[in-house]
Amino acid sequence: MLVDSPTLNGLGAMDPPRRVVIIGAGIVGTNLADELVTRGWTDVTVIEQGPLDMPGGSTSHAPGLVFQTNPSKTMTQFARYTVDKFLALEQDGQTCFNQVGGLELATTPERLQELKRKHGYASSWGIEAHLISAKECAKIYPILNTDMVLGGLHIPSDGLALAARAVQLLIARTSKAGVRYLGNTPVTGIERADGHVTGVKTSDRVVPADIIVSCAGFWGVEVGAMVGLPIPLLPLAHQYVKTTAVPARAGQNALPNGASLPILRYQDQDLYYREHGDQYGIGYYGHKPMPVVASSLPLQSEQVTEHNMPSRLEFTREDFEPAWKLSKELLPALEQTEIADGFNGVFSFTPDGGPIVGQSPTVEGFYVAEAVWVTHSAGVARAVAELLTTGHSQIDLAECELSRFEEVQTAPAYVNETSQQNFVEVYDILHPLQPKESPRNLRVTPFHSRQRELGAFFLENGAWERPQWFEANTDLIKDLPAEWKPVERDAWSARYYSPTAAVEAWKTRTAVAMYDMTPLRRLEVSGPGAVDLLQRLSTGDVSKKPGAVTYTLLLDEHGGVRSDVTVARLEDELFQVGVNGPIDTVYFTQEARKQRQQCPNRWVQVRDITGGTCCVGLWGPLARDVITAVSTDDFSNKGLRYFRAKRARIAGIPVTAMRLSYVGELGWEIYTTADNGQRLWDVLWKAGQPHGVVAAGRSAFNALRLEKGYRAWGSDITTEHDPYEAGLGFAIKAGKQGYVGQAALEGRSQETATRRMRCLTINDGRSVVLGKEPVFVDGQPVGYVTSAAFGYTIGKPICYAWLPSKVGEGDAVEVEYFGQRIPATVAAEPLYDPQSSRVRGS
Numbered sequence: 014m015l016v017d018s019p020t021l022n023g024l025g026a027m028d029p030p031r032r033v034v035i036i037g038a039g040i041v042g043t044n045l046a047d048e049l050v051t052r053g054w055t056d057v058t059v060i061e062q063g064p065l066d067m068p069g070g071s072t073s074h075a076p077g078l079v080f081q082t083n084p085s086k087t088m089t090q091f092a093r094y095t096v097d098k099f100l101a102l103e104q105d106g107q108t109c110f111n112q113v114g115g116l117e118l119a120t121t122p123e124r125l126q127e128l129k130r131k132h133g134y135a136s137s138w139g140i141e142a143h144l145i146s147a148k149e150c151a152k153i154y155p156i157l158n159t160d161m162v163l164g165g166l167h168i169p170s171d172g173l174a175l176a177a178r179a180v181q182l183l184i185a186r187t188s189k190a191g192v193r194y195l196g197n198t199p200v201t202g203i204e205r206a207d208g209h210v211t212g213v214k215t216s217d218r219v220v221p222a223d224i225i226v227s228c229a230g231f232w233g234v235e236v237g238a239m240v241g242l243p244i245p246l247l248p249l250a251h252q253y254v255k256t257t258a259v260p261a262r263a264g265q266n267a268l269p270n271g272a273s274l275p276i277l278r279y280q281d282q283d284l285y286y287r288e289h290g291d292q293y294g295i296g297y298y299g300h301k302p303m304p305v306v307a308s309s310l311p312l313q314s315e316q317v318t319e320h321n322m323p324s325r326l327e328f329t330r331e332d333f334e335p336a337w338k339l340s341k342e343l344l345p346a347l348e349q350t351e352i353a354d355g356f357n358g359v360f361s362f363t364p365d366g367g368p369i370v371g372q373s374p375t376v377e378g379f380y381v382a383e384a385v386w387v388t389h390s391a392g393v394a395r396a397v398a399e400l401l402t403t404g405h406s407q408i409d410l411a412e413c414e415l416s417r418f419e420e421v422q423t424a425p426a427y428v429n430e431t432s433q434q435n436f437v438e439v440y441d442i443l444h445p446l447q448p449k450e451s452p453r454n455l456r457v458t459p460f461h462s463r464q465r466e467l468g469a470f471f472l473e474n475g476a477w478e479r480p481q482w483f484e485a486n487t488d489l490i491k492d493l494p495a496e497w498k499p500v501e502r503d504a505w506s507a508r509y510y511s512p513t514a515a516v517e518a519w520k521t522r523t524a525v526a527m528y529d530m531t532p533l534r535r536l537e538v539s540g541p542g543a544v545d546l547l548q549r550l551s552t553g554d555v556s557k558k559p560g561a562v563t564y565t566l567l568l569d570e571h572g573g574v575r576s577d578v579t580v581a582r583l584e585d586e587l588f589q590v591g592v593n594g595p596i597d598t599v600y601f602t603q604e605a606r607k608q609r610q611q612c613p614n615r616w617v618q619v620r621d622i623t624g625g626t627c628c629v630g631l632w633g634p635l636a637r638d639v640i641t642a643v644s645t646d647d648f649s650n651k652g653l654r655y656f657r658a659k660r661a662r663i664a665g666i667p668v669t670a671m672r673l674s675y676v677g678e679l680g681w682e683i684y685t686t687a688d689n690g691q692r693l694w695d696v697l698w699k700a701g702q703p704h705g706v707v708a709a710g711r712s713a714f715n716a717l718r719l720e721k722g723y724r725a726w727g728s729d730i731t732t733e734h735d736p737y738e739a740g741l742g743f744a745i746k747a748g749k750q751g752y753v754g755q756a757a758l759e760g761r762s763q764e765t766a767t768r769r770m771r772c773l774t775i776n777d778g779r780s781v782v783l784g785k786e787p788v789f790v791d792g793q794p795v796g797y798v799t800s801a802a803f804g805y806t807i808g809k810p811i812c813y814a815w816l817p818s819k820v821g822e823g824d825a826v827e828v829e830y831f832g833q834r835i836p837a838t839v840a841a842e843p844l845y846d847p848q849s850s851r852v853r854g855s
């Protein structure tokens with residue numbers, strides 16, 4: 014039976030406005046206050062430790078360059094909104110955005126290629142961008158030494174945010190709307206009761222609050238500690254200087270801080286530039302990382318000035334020497350100048366470079382919005398305001414979620430090392446598959462030593478070591494039938510790739526392969542309220558008899574797909590749920606807690622069993638020959654049907670077997686406890702030898718799942734998509750009522766969807782793309798690729814892409830890759846075994 018309201022005690026649009034306290038009056042905090050009052054929430058207090066006219070955080074000295082284009086769609090959308098908002102934020106005829114455009118330079122062939130990829134991102138995310146020659150660069154940037162330049166990327170809508178001014182205008186505007194500002198008031202603690210925030214403590218009072226949002230910038234760690242919440246960010250100093258007046262630019266900019274030349278990036282040398290009137294501003298990331306402990310910085314006082322603030326550390330001139338020399342080479346006009354002023358300014362870095370946004374998993378009502386650049390500030394603030402007022406951000410937040418990190422990734426040493434690495438790499442050319450070099454081997458599965466023996470090439474994800482392919486299979490390339498031979502790849506798509514993946518795909522389709530599925534997170538959901546919880550949160554019917562496995566979706570209140578999960582009912586009150594990551598764990602845990610509080614007789618417990626268990630995916634037409642050699646349990650088609658689970662023994666090892674397959678072949682996900690893992694691997698491996706078993710990695714796996722049209726949450730689908738658009742309408746149980754998101758889906762169907770996830774095949778049969786490339790119809794960018802791979806079984810590259818609904822099967826499209834348009838065709842899906850006879854078997 015479903016409980017009365019799908020969202021127990023959640024924040025819905027119908028809830029009355031709450032008392033909100035925002036900590037920090039930087040660009041994020043003030044934007045958030047503004048976004049909240051715009052939505053009718055006026056009981057808002059902003060508490061700032063510094064003086065309000067110049068709080069002294071990172072915003073107070075930010076030069077405000079806004080380069081919008083980012084490999085992340087979310088971040089690009091945040092930036093675009095920030096530009097639009099700051100353009101509209103004006104006083105006395107002056108807005109808070111100087112739209113001078115942005116110019117990124119290539120001085121190496123590798124960077125020129127990178128700019129082509131970036132041009133692709135811009136087209137995918139709807140930003141106008143132009144790849145231009147060195148000569149064209151000189152036209153829009155006359156003082157450039159074009160002898161050094163190979164080309165550029167020009168984005169006319171980029172420019173300069175006047176961040177400190179925007180803060181002041183937002184304070185004035187929101188004060189008028191009723192927001193209270195308390196300046197010179199450090200927050201010293203957070204009051205709580207029953208796991209919920211109740212107020213914010215300062216030296217002389219407690220400000221009552223239902224919701225607290227920490228927008229404390231690089232002080233986030235200290236504020237998080239007030240509620241026992243580790244915030245994975247590291248404050249680092251970054252050098253910025255202003256030159257004396259540049260004679261060649263004299264009189265070009267009327268305002269002292271004005272600019273008319275585009276903002277400029279010279280990423281090959283970690284440099285960026287803007288004008289400040291006649292002077293030049295130079296930012297530099299090429300120096301050594303300089304970590305800072307925020308609590309060691311002097312607390313702010315009334316003496317905060319432009320040159321004296323805690324976020325502004327003394328300039329270390331020797332660290333800037335290379336930058337100064339390089340800058341004079343690129344911009345010879347700077348030869349006529351000196352460094353007039355310089356400082357080491359502090360702001361936040363994180364392990365993966367993304368911001369940190371969301372609610373504490375353990376303290377209800379405590380939110381954070383930190384490690385946010387000026388570039389993304391208004392966009393992030395809007396998303397948080399939407400989250401608070403409606404429970405849903407229109408832009409997907411998975412890449413920013415506070416809870417996205419695995420527990421081991423929030424350890425101070427991990428945050429320290431990876432955030433510094435992130436600083437070092439901030440302007441580097443990074444391949445989408447490129448793993449961290451350090452720290453590694455943090456989480457390994459029980460099969461790890463066997464995988465090493467087989468020459469696994471490991472990539473890292475969620476701190477797990479995951480085999481991409483196995484060198485032991487390379488010898489078999491010579492045995493590949495002609496139709497399975499992999500195509501030659503270009504240098505970019507050949508990185509972190511081996512043709513050995515073709516062998517692993519071939520063996521999976523024609524014999525049998527073992528996949529390590531351990532890192533896929535799984536939860537145990539148990540108790541008398543387990544069915545209620547899972548029914549309430551998912552679109553499927555999970556109340557079937559024990560032994561049933563259901564593929565189902567978790568939606569948000571607006572019908573967006575927040576995850577796709579498999580729910581196996583093992584006993585009446587015991588489920589194993591395969592989820593996508595820590596964000597799902599937090600969601601289930603929080604909802605279970607609310608259910609326990611509100612319906613004590615239908616309590617439910619959620620336990621993450623990932624680390625204590627492991628999983629082998631044994632798949633292929635010969636998988637049954639392998640398993641029956643080592644088990645007396647009934648693994649026949651009747652004994653364990655497709656999408657059924659049962660407990661069994663394999664060579665005496667207790668396992669849970671689920672007849673599922675993400676690669677589209679007969680077989681099982683076989684789970685056991687971690688202590689039994691290595692023996693399970695060994696037993697299956699030995700039994701598989703007569704049948705030609707291979708170990709197979711993620712590279713083959715990704716290709717096989719795309720041939721079967723299985724979507725991956727995160728890359729293919731996010732909260733921005735509903736199930737019908739995503740081609741997942743089948744996962745909604747017809748007639749089911751009362752689950753989260755159901756009301757929002759009323760009236761929607763595949764037919765009403767204006768965009769669709771489509772399968773494309775590349776016409777030339779050999780051009781492999783990697784994802785995020787724009788898709789063109791009749792020369793216009795209309796969508797973008799989400800996942801891509803070479804489909805070994807079908808002998809063609811495959812892409813999945815978001816496209817307008819009117820672009821349908823058989824239509825011709827083009828995918829832009831490195832500036833080239835590659836013809837492709839919208840195909841009927843799935844490309845392999847559309848009847849699913851292989852997985853259903855006989």
Ligand SMILES: Cc1cc2nc3c(=O)[nH]c(=O)nc-3n(C[C@H](O)[C@H](O)[C@H](O)COP(=O)(O)OP(=O)(O)OC[C@H]3O[C@@H](n4cnc5c(N)ncnc54)[C@H](O)[C@@H]3O)c2cc1C
Nearest residue numbers: 037039040041062068070071072075078200230358387388
């Ligand atoms: C040299 C330099 C150059 C940069 N250049 C750019 C750029 O070109 N483009 C770009 O997009 N970004 C740039 N950045 C980054 C950008 O400045 C920051 O990411 C952004 O300003 C952060 O805004 P915020 O509101 O989160 O933090 P802040 O501006 O630091 O605001 C946080 C506020 O919280 C207050 N606070 C903290 N703790 C407490 C407490 N306990 N009680 C009360 N108040 C508290 C602080 O006093 C502070 O005012 C640059 C940063 C530096 C250092």
